[in-house]
Amino acid sequence: MNHVLAIARVTYREAVRNRVLYSLLFFVVVLLLVSGVLDSMTTGQNGRVVLDLGLAGVQLFGALIAMFLGVSAMSREVARKTLYVVLAKPVGRTGFLLGKFLGLLATLGVLLAAMGGCLLLVAAVFGAAPSGQALLALAMMWLELGLIGAVALLFAVFTGPFLSGMFTLGVFCIGHLTPGLKALGRESGDAFIVALTQGVYYLFPNLDVFDFKTEALYRLPVSASGVGLALVYGVAYTGALLALAALLFKRRDFR
Amino acid sequence: MNTMEGTVPIHMEGVGKAFRQGFWMHAREAVRDVSFSVPEGSLFGYLGHNGAGKTTTIKMLLGLIAPSRGQVRVWGGSPADPVVRRRVGYLPEQPYFYDYLTAREFLDFHADLCGLTGDSRRRRIALMFDWVDLAGAEDVALNRFSKGMLQRIGLAQALIGDPELVILDEPMSGLDPAGRKRVRDIMVELKARGRTVFFSTHVLADAETVCDQVAILVQGRVRSVGPLTELLKPKVTEVEIVAQAPDGYQAPQGRVVHRDGRLHLTLAEADSGPALRHLLDAGGRVLSVTPHRETLETLFMNELTAVERAG
Numbered sequence: 001m002n003h004v005l006a007i008a009r010v011t012y013r014e015a016v017r018n019r020v021l022y023s024l025l026f027f028v029v030v031l032l033l034v035s036g037v038l039d040s041m042t043t044g045q046n047g048r049v050v051l052d053l054g055l056a057g058v059q060l061f062g063a064l065i066a067m068f069l070g071v072s073a074m075s076r077e078v079a080r081k082t083l084y085v086v087l088a089k090p091v092g093r094t095g096f097l098l099g100k101f102l103g104l105l106a107t108l109g110v111l112l113a114a115m116g117g118c119l120l121l122v123a124a125v126f127g128a129a130p131s132g133q134a135l136l137a138l139a140m141m142w143l144e145l146g147l148i149g150a151v152a153l154l155f156a157v158f159t160g161p162f163l164s165g166m167f168t169l170g171v172f173c174i175g176h177l178t179p180g181l182k183a184l185g186r187e188s189g190d191a192f193i194v195a196l197t198q199g200v201y202y203l204f205p206n207l208d209v210f211d212f213k214t215e216a217l218y219r220l221p222v223s224a225s226g227v228g229l230a231l232v233y234g235v236a237y238t239g240a241l242l243a244l245a246a247l248l249f250k251r252r253d254f255r
Numbered sequence: 256m257n258t259m260e261g262t263v264p265i266h267m268e269g270v271g272k273a274f275r276q277g278f279w280m281h282a283r284e285a286v287r288d289v290s291f292s293v294p295e296g297s298l299f300g301y302l303g304h305n306g307a308g309k310t311t312t313i314k315m316l317l318g319l320i321a322p323s324r325g326q327v328r329v330w331g332g333s334p335a336d337p338v339v340r341r342r343v344g345y346l347p348e349q350p351y352f353y354d355y356l357t358a359r360e361f362l363d364f365h366a367d368l369c370g371l372t373g374d375s376r377r378r379r380i381a382l383m384f385d386w387v388d389l390a391g392a393e394d395v396a397l398n399r400f401s402k403g404m405l406q407r408i409g410l411a412q413a414l415i416g417d418p419e420l421v422i423l424d425e426p427m428s429g430l431d432p433a434g435r436k437r438v439r440d441i442m443v444e445l446k447a448r449g450r451t452v453f454f455s456t457h458v459l460a461d462a463e464t465v466c467d468q469v470a471i472l473v474q475g476r477v478r479s480v481g482p483l484t485e486l487l488k489p490k491v492t493e494v495e496i497v498a499q500a501p502d503g504y505q506a507p508q509g510r511v512v513h514r515d516g517r518l519h520l521t522l523a524e525a526d527s528g529p530a531l532r533h534l535l536d537a538g539g540r541v542l543s544v545t546p547h548r549e550t551l552e553t554l555f556m557n558e559l560t561a562v563e564r565a566g
């Protein structure tokens with residue numbers, strides 16, 4: 001377990017020393033400023049525009065960062081051959097992968113805390129006091145980003161960085177569309193289309209499960225079962241992704 | 256696994272590795288037939304020209320790639336097993352390391368991977384910096400290291416867990432003479448401490464001075480294995496005679512070269528007696544007789560030409 005944490009620590013260190021990360025963070029700051037301007041131009045919003053745009057922005061940029069970091073955590077290791085000396089140590093491949101994931105999860109957590117903190121601060125300045133719902137929405141986003149990071153790792157285990165990035169982006173988009181797709185399919189009435197949309201729905205992750213933005217925005221009561229479902233679903237799905245990635249990673253030659 | 260096997264650091268038997276490449280996934284054999292054993296406590300040289308398959312073999316020894324056929328045993332087990340790798344240290348061919356770390360962070364990390372803790376961990380790290388002459392560079396980031404420094408920090412990460420078997424892929428490449436000597440000294444020191452050292456090289460002189468055993472790899476096949484003295488000794492066959500010969504002297508056999516008014520006669524050792532007598536009878540004066548011991552270089556070239564003639 002010690003070596004898994006060591007790998008996680010190094011992965012975290014690499015991520016926070018990466019400049020691309022900071023350019024992505026810069027966009028979040030710009031977005032917050034723009035939403036502040038919009039908020040002050042709209043009467044009676046009192047920070048709601050900041051919260052609305054901000055949460056969506058944090059989610060989108062968080063997802064992009066999770067994709068970028070998840071893919072590069074694995075493909076840079078392979079391309080730059082830095083993993084040779086690590087895998088030659090008494091470290092199992094599963095342990096290596098798990099360490100990579102935990103490092104990624106920690107990085108995403110810190111980033112989310114930083115972006116979320118800025119967001120809550122700006123929103124408060126414009127009149128929307130921080131709420132438990134907003135914190136919950138951010139925490140649930142962490143689950144989503146972790147899942148996306150696992151998807152990125154999985155693709156990066158067996159294909160190049162460009163394809164991995166594209167595939168992960170695809171999963172992210174489909175993951176937010178599937179509930180709608182499933183409903184549409186049911187409406188079509190066509191048996192084949194119903195089966196197809198249901199297949200897509202169950203195969204791809206349903207990322208809307210993690211979405212508590214509406215609750216945060218209107219301070220709606222949160223259902224415990226919704227949170228519980230998101231937790232169980234996120235952990236189980238991410239675990240399955242990592243298990244599959246480990247299976248593929250074990251069989252891989254590093255030449 | 257019997258108890259004997261557990262004490263053999265490396266055992267390879269009929270090992271082959273094919274890489275599938277290109278759109279049609281054509282198989283190319285990087286290693287065709289490799290069989291040899293490395294005895295415990297030896298300093299073993301793995302010799303081969305560029306592209307012979309040295310790195311491919313070494314990667315199989317660390318479980319980085321799986322053999323296509325044959326058996327790879329390290330300390331009697333499979334190198335894919337992390338427990339086996341606990342007893343192995345590895346320096347890759349090119350030192351590719353996390354270059355955003357400082358030297359200390361890097362060694363700290365590798366000490367963690369080897370499961371070192373507490374006081375022994377701290378002492379081991381300090382010892383490594385000392386051993387590879389990097390004391391003072393602890394807080395320099397690896398991306399500012401020179402090639403020689405990278406090679407040395409690479410050696411340090413290979414040795415940090417105090418492994419019983421050390422596998423080094425071309426440990427002297429890219430180093431200046433002082434650096435090569437330092438690496439050679441470290442290898443000899445490891446052997447003196449009872450460790451087994453396995454290293455690859457295409458520079459024969461590097462092996463000749465330190466190895467007690469070598470395997471010679473030619474185009475993916477191990478051609479000869481054994482103690483250097485045994486590989487070389489039976490093939491000491493030629494003698495060079497330098498003499499002042501009378502004008503118009505015709506040697507009965509051997510290759511003749513005239514240089515600086517002297518006769519240089521090279522011939523088989525068995526023929527040297529009669530040739531000397533013939534030369535003296537003709538009124539010549541012998542200046543020197545030098546047996547040509549076969550060097551690793553000639554052995555290596557012979558193996559190579561033998562393969563080329565056959566193929």
Ligand SMILES: Nc1ncnc2c1ncn2[C@@H]1O[C@H](COP(=O)(O)OP(=O)(O)OP(=O)(O)O)[C@@H](O)[C@H]1O
Binds near residue numbers: 285305
């Ligand atoms: N990943 C790979 N894919 C396909 N072929 C490879 C791969 N790696 C090596 N080879 C081929 O296998 C052969 C042996 O390569 P290897 O790197 O083991 O040689 P080497 O003895 O280490 O050479 P060098 O002295 O140059 O390091 C070469 O012909 C090489 O082209």
Ligand SMILES: [Mg+2]
Binds near residue numbers: 311424
């Ligand atoms: Mg090589």
